[in-house]
Amino acid sequence: MATWRCVKYCGACCNLDPSDRPELETYLNPEQLHLYLSMVGEDGWCVNFNQTTRECEIYDTRPSFCRVTPETFQEMFGIEPEELNEFAIDCCREQIEAVYGDRSLESLKFEREIGL
Numbered sequence: 001m002a003t004w005r006c007v008k009y010c011g012a013c014c015n016l017d018p019s020d021r022p023e024l025e026t027y028l029n030p031e032q033l034h035l036y037l038s039m040v041g042e043d044g045w046c047v048n049f050n051q052t053t054r055e056c057e058i059y060d061t062r063p064s065f066c067r068v069t070p071e072t073f074q075e076m077f078g079i080e081p082e083e084l085n086e087f088a089i090d091c092c093r094e095q096i097e098a099v100y101g102d103r104s105l106e107s108l109k110f111e112r113e114i115g116l
């Protein structure tokens, strides 16, 4: 069975362009939404994302909505802990495909690392 994990040097979910995420308001509270929008750079990437190293520059203090945990996903999406693995895999696939393409190196790497 595939097991979700975050693949290093991917960063697809750090592309925050709100036009690609029309449902933001349904899972972020007003305070989180304000923070989210304040992090969107002109090119749609998070201002905290280092595009050269593809790493988060505030990793240890990143907002809760950047964290894949049973608590955050239950709060934002109503996902039960036992559903988290499958849901997170689908989220990553969707985001990686949208940002890099479904035949991209990032996509292949993700599929390999989750065990497919």
Ligand code: SF4
Binding pocket: 005, 006, 007, 010, 011, 012, 013, 014, 091, 092, 095, 096, 110
């Ligand atoms: S899209 Fe998924 S694998 Fe890529 S950086 Fe985000 S959480 Fe990690």
Ligand code: SF4
Binding pocket: 013, 014, 015, 016, 039, 046, 047, 048, 049, 050, 055, 056, 057, 058, 059, 062, 063, 066
């Ligand atoms: S704060 Fe960090 S983890 Fe969150 S979107 Fe920005 S770069 Fe990505």
